[in-house]
Amino acid sequence: MNVLLIEINPFAPASPPISLGYIASFLKSKGFTVKILTLGEDTSVSRAGLHQLVSSFQPALVGLTAYQRTMLYVIGLARFIKSVNTNIKIAIGGPQATFMPSVAFAELPEIDYISRSSGEVTLLGIARAIENGTPFSDLSGVTYKNASGAVYETADLEGFADLDSYPSPYLDDVFDYSCMSEAIMLTSRGCPHHCIYCYTPHAFKHKVSFHSVDRVIEEIRWIRKKGVRRLWFADPNISFKPARLIGLLDRILTKGLETEMWLQTRADLVNPEVMKKMKRAGVSTIAFGLESASERVLTKLGKHISVQTVAKAISLAQSEDIEVELFTIFGLPYETFEDALKTLEFVKKNNVKIMGNTNSQQMQIYFGTHMARKYEKYNIRPLNTNRPVYLSIGCQYETDHMAYSDIQKIQALWRAHSRDRGRRIVS
Amino acid sequence: MALRPQATEGSGRENRFARNNTMVKPGLQKIYVILGKQDEGQLERLCRTLSSLFSYVNLTSNLYLVTGNLPEGMPWVERIQKDVSAFLRGNLFARLYVHFVHRVPQAVTEEIDFYFQYYYQSLKRATREFDQEGYMHQEVPRLMLLPVIVPDNEVEPASLMGLLDMLKSAFLLPSLYLDMGTFFLAQDEDLLARTEKVYYGHGNSGEPAEIVCNLYHQDIVHDSSAKLESDAVFMTDPCPPALIVSARDGMVYPCIDAFLKKESLANIYENLSVDDIMARYYEHGNSQRDCLGCREGVVESFSDLPLPKAATHEVGGLLYHFGTLNQEAENHVRAIENYKKSLRLSPIEEAASICFRLGLSHTRTGHHDQALEAFNRAAPTYHDQDYFHFHTGLCYFERGDYRMALERFSRAVRLKPQQEDLVRILIYMGTCHNSLGEYEEALVELERAKETAGPVKEIFNTLGFSYFQLKDYDKAIENLTRAVEIDPYSAIDYASLGSSYREKGNIKMAIAMYEKALTLDPNMISARENLERLKGQP
Numbered sequence: 001m002n003v004l005l006i007e008i009n010p011f012a013p014a015s016p017p018i019s020l021g022y023i024a025s026f027l028k029s030k031g032f033t034v035k036i037l038t039l040g041e042d043t044s045v046s047r048a049g050l051h052q053l054v055s056s057f058q059p060a061l062v063g064l065t066a067y068q069r070t071m072l073y074v075i076g077l078a079r080f081i082k083s084v085n086t087n088i089k090i091a092i093g094g095p096q097a098t099f100m101p102s103v104a105f106a107e108l109p110e111i112d113y114i115s116r117s118s119g120e121v122t123l124l125g126i127a128r129a130i131e132n133g134t135p136f137s138d139l140s141g142v143t144y145k146n147a148s149g150a151v152y153e154t155a156d157l158e159g160f161a162d163l164d165s166y167p168s169p170y171l172d173d174v175f176d177y178s179c180m181s182e183a184i185m186l187t188s189r190g191c192p193h194h195c196i197y198c199y200t201p202h203a204f205k206h207k208v209s210f211h212s213v214d215r216v217i218e219e220i221r222w223i224r225k226k227g228v229r230r231l232w233f234a235d236p237n238i239s240f241k242p243a244r245l246i247g248l249l250d251r252i253l254t255k256g257l258e259t260e261m262w263l264q265t266r267a268d269l270v271n272p273e274v275m276k277k278m279k280r281a282g283v284s285t286i287a288f289g290l291e292s293a294s295e296r297v298l299t300k301l302g303k304h305i306s307v308q309t310v311a312k313a314i315s316l317a318q319s320e321d322i323e324v325e326l327f328t329i330f331g332l333p334y335e336t337f338e339d340a341l342k343t344l345e346f347v348k349k350n351n352v353k354i355m356g357n358t359n360s361q362q363m364q365i366y367f368g369t370h371m372a373r374k375y376e377k378y379n380i381r382p383l384n385t386n387r388p389v390y391l392s393i394g395c396q397y398e399t400d401h402m403a404y405s406d407i408q409k410i411q412a413l414w415r416a417h418s419r420d421r422g423r424r425i426v427s
Numbered sequence: 428m429a430l431r432p433q434a435t436e437g438s439g440r441e442n443r444f445a446r447n448n449t450m451v452k453p454g455l456q457k458i459y460v461i462l463g464k465q466d467e468g469q470l471e472r473l474c475r476t477l478s479s480l481f482s483y484v485n486l487t488s489n490l491y492l493v494t495g496n497l498p499e500g501m502p503w504v505e506r507i508q509k510d511v512s513a514f515l516r517g518n519l520f521a522r523l524y525v526h527f528v529h530r531v532p533q534a535v536t537e538e539i540d541f542y543f544q545y546y547y548q549s550l551k552r553a554t555r556e557f558d559q560e561g562y563m564h565q566e567v568p569r570l571m572l573l574p575v576i577v578p579d580n581e582v583e584p585a586s587l588m589g590l591l592d593m594l595k596s597a598f599l600l601p602s603l604y605l606d607m608g609t610f611f612l613a614q615d616e617d618l619l620a621r622t623e624k625v626y627y628g629h630g631n632s633g634e635p636a637e638i639v640c641n642l643y644h645q646d647i648v649h650d651s652s653a654k655l656e657s658d659a660v661f662m663t664d665p666c667p668p669a670l671i672v673s674a675r676d677g678m679v680y681p682c683i684d685a686f687l688k689k690e691s692l693a694n695i696y697e698n699l700s701v702d703d704i705m706a707r708y709y710e711h712g713n714s715q716r717d718c719l720g721c722r723e724g725v726v727e728s729f730s731d732l733p734l735p736k737a738a739t740h741e742v743g744g745l746l747y748h749f750g751t752l753n754q755e756a757e758n759h760v761r762a763i764e765n766y767k768k769s770l771r772l773s774p775i776e777e778a779a780s781i782c783f784r785l786g787l788s789h790t791r792t793g794h795h796d797q798a799l800e801a802f803n804r805a806a807p808t809y810h811d812q813d814y815f816h817f818h819t820g821l822c823y824f825e826r827g828d829y830r831m832a833l834e835r836f837s838r839a840v841r842l843k844p845q846q847e848d849l850v851r852i853l854i855y856m857g858t859c860h861n862s863l864g865e866y867e868e869a870l871v872e873l874e875r876a877k878e879t880a881g882p883v884k885e886i887f888n889t890l891g892f893s894y895f896q897l898k899d900y901d902k903a904i905e906n907l908t909r910a911v912e913i914d915p916y917s918a919i920d921y922a923s924l925g926s927s928y929r930e931k932g933n934i935k936m937a938i939a940m941y942e943k944a945l946t947l948d949p950n951m952i953s954a955r956e957n958l959e960r961l962k963g964q965p
Binding site: 011041047048050052073077079080384386387388394396 | 451452453454455456481482483484485486487518519520521522560562563564565566569657658667668705
């Protein structure tokens with residue numbers, strides 16, 4: 001049986017979708033034929049090309065990654081695929097799907113399944129049910145519709161705690177290396193923290209799971225052999241276990257696998273020893289989450305980090321000649337216009353270039369976050385109450401402390417200070 | 428939050444992953460349409476063609492509608508916009524930017540309100556459903572109307588600003604097209620700050636065909652920059668998939684090169700389906716057009732335009748790259764032209780590397796004075812590079828200034844070049860000393876080369892020459908014999924052996940060597956004369 005996995009994001013350049021890579025590798029290991037299609041702003045493909053691809057590959061199941069800002073495009077693709085062949089089943093997964101309310105099905109007639117748990121295991125269940133014609137009620141981690149449109153939610157499902165149980169999309173050559181200049185690595189998943197605006201801790205139930213260092217090293221060696229010379233680590237906190245990170249960096253150094261790397265971590269999880277090793281191993285850029293330079297605002301976010309800690313981490317990285325990126329957010333609860341200005345000033349004062357990921361963005365209230373559930377408690381006022389059910393509040397809100405016009409002013413200020421007109425690749 | 432590192436539109440980097448991951452024929456990124464006069468039949472046919480072509484455009488694509496003047500083009504634009512809307516309504520995954528390119532005479536900018544209400548308001552109204560859809564989905568609309576204003580040369584910047592402000596306030600983000608008649612407007616920073624983009628072009632006719640040419644050319648420059656930044660190897664690729672459709676005569680062209688050469692794919696006013704046109708288009712994509720040559724020509728044509736600093740530097744960088752390509756292809760005359768223009772357009776920090784390359788090409792064309800002048804300009808940056816002193820020395824060498832050449836070669840040696848380079852430099856030094864009659868000094872350099880390199884023919888024959896001049900014929904014979912062992916087809920070395928044997932008094936061997944030299948090169952006059960002289964002796 002053929003499975004087509006698609007990620008569409010017309011607002012960013014196409015890049016290898018690591019999550020779909022894992023699912024593809026897992027399904028392949030279970031006997032399915034899988035193809036991945038990534039549609040970015042620079043992907044050269046037309047409606048006719050898509051038709052040709054779907055008609056010739058004849059997938060029985062199509063999996064679409066859903067994000068808040070790509071939902072319209074996901075629906076469009078689903079509609080198009082059904083127009084090619086109504087028998088093709090369509091599942092959506094990813095950040096927008098995990099906590100999307102089931103009533104959204106009413107506005108998503110082309111979608112057959114919402115995958116809410118570990119993508120690999122959930123999609124395998126769906127694929128097997130389609131292949132064997134077994135009842136959907138046997139599935140886990142899924143919301144589905146029956147023929148008459150009634151919606152059913154199945155029991156939750158846990159993914160593997162040991163990430164090595166998932167086959168490697170790199171070692172299985174799921175991606176075409178000839179067109180890959182950079183590989184995205186995911187050596188750990190999840191986050192134990194409680195930042196009120198973040199989706200990740202809730203999606204992973206505040207747990208963190210890991211690949212072994214052996215597996216990561218094996219992947220790096222293979223990727224390098226294939227000619228890829230830049231690694232981008234998507235782990236939310238790669239230094240969550242400092243000893244593991246040091247072990248990984250040591251192995252990179254002793255095996256001669258030094259490679260240009262980008263990674264992100266918490267500012268309170270770095271120290272001079274780690275930073276020195278990172279530099280030697282090839283880390284060219286490190287990203288920290290500052291969010292706000294107002295201590296008062298920061299304490300409300302549940303991040304449990306101080307502005308001073310972030311400043312120290314920046315200085316540490318810069319002393320090793322590692323480029324720093326800072327994630328910042330405006331429009332936060334309790335944040336005033338002056339607080340937001342303070343964040344901009346902090347970034348400038350600490351000599352972090354305002355471009356790429358350092359371009360600040362407005363807080364997005366996504367499904368599954370603490371903020372989405374309790375927005376009223378934080379005096380957040382949604383601006384559009386008629387939005388589609390499959391979308392969360394997102395950026396359409398104002399707060400007691402900042403009117404929407406203030407939020408726009410701050411956005412314009414950041415853009416004015418930006419070296420690249422505020423272009424940022426959003427998650 | 429997991430965010431991708433920046434690889435932004437602003438940086439213009441070409442994305443290799445995006446190029447290849449779909450495994451299907453590429454979609455058209457741009458369609459340029461030259462709108463016609465008011466002819467219902469033509470309009471109908473054009474709209475039918477475009478509606479079918481939309482299936483072949485990229486998921487995010489651009490449609491340029493170019494008209495001579497607004498009243499003439501308006502019915503066309505309104506009708507095409509309806510078809511665009513219908514396509515987007517049926518394909519929620521697609522986005523289209525419609526660039527409406529038209530002239531704006533001074534008279535118009537004096538009556539902005541009327542102009543805006545009469546023309547743009549209705550266009551904007553038609554996009555409202557997409558604005559609403561974008562708002563509901565918290566994203567930019569899938570249909571964007573982006574006017575490109577072509578001002579006439581009498582336009583007042585202040586009144587033009589009024590129009591741009593009005594368009595911007597209605598979220599019709601305006602761009603400006605400047606040609607030879609309106610470049611003066613580029614001096615007005617306030618005006619430029621109100622634009623999304625500024626297009627620059629040759630000519631000043633304001634004719635749609637000329638405008639299309641210039642828009643396309645500017646896209647080629649940007650595409651070339653993106654390719655250069657990503658991986659220069661892509662520079663030989665065709666430019667991004669695009670079509671030019673002229674509603675005036677119905678001709679469809681697969682690229683700007685074909686448009687300028689009037690090599691059309693099809694005529695939309697004849698009974699040919701869009702599928703057939705596109706089949707021809709993809710066939711054309713596989714044909715052997717000189718895309719690299721076209722790129723170079725286009726970039727070069729921008730070198731004479733009064734572009735803003737950033738764009739000037741962009742063109743300068745590209746010309747430098749084309750210079751290196753021409754240099755590698757041994758086309759030094761073209762390379763020199765590229766480098767000279769690049770030098771004029773690039774930032775001062777780039778001057779040294781351009782000058783160094785320029786010096787190399789001047790050396791290869793025998794213009795040694797110009798080469799030395801270029802090398803001198805590169806010297807502050809390259810003074811600690813052995814290869815710089817070697818090439819400067821080589822230039823003096825070829826000019827016959829052996830003393831200066833020796834001085835430069837010595838500097839190169841002091842900078843500890845790699846072994847292979849060191850040997851090459853030492854041989855040149857030996858040759859310089861020989862040319863200056865300093866045979867003992869030549870021996871020092873050449874013996875050092877021999878120690879470093881092992882069997883290299885040039886070392887032995889130069890040593891042979893030095894020893895011959897010092898009348899040490901045994902040593903000369905020893906080294907020249909080694910030279911012919913390494914290269915048994917070297918006529919000159921056999922001839923030198925002949926001379927060495929002759930001086931030693933071994934006439935029999937001398938004759939044998941001259942005869943061998945003449946067998947390998949029957950035209951070697953000196954060998955023939957020496958042979959005849961020896962045979963003529965009693």
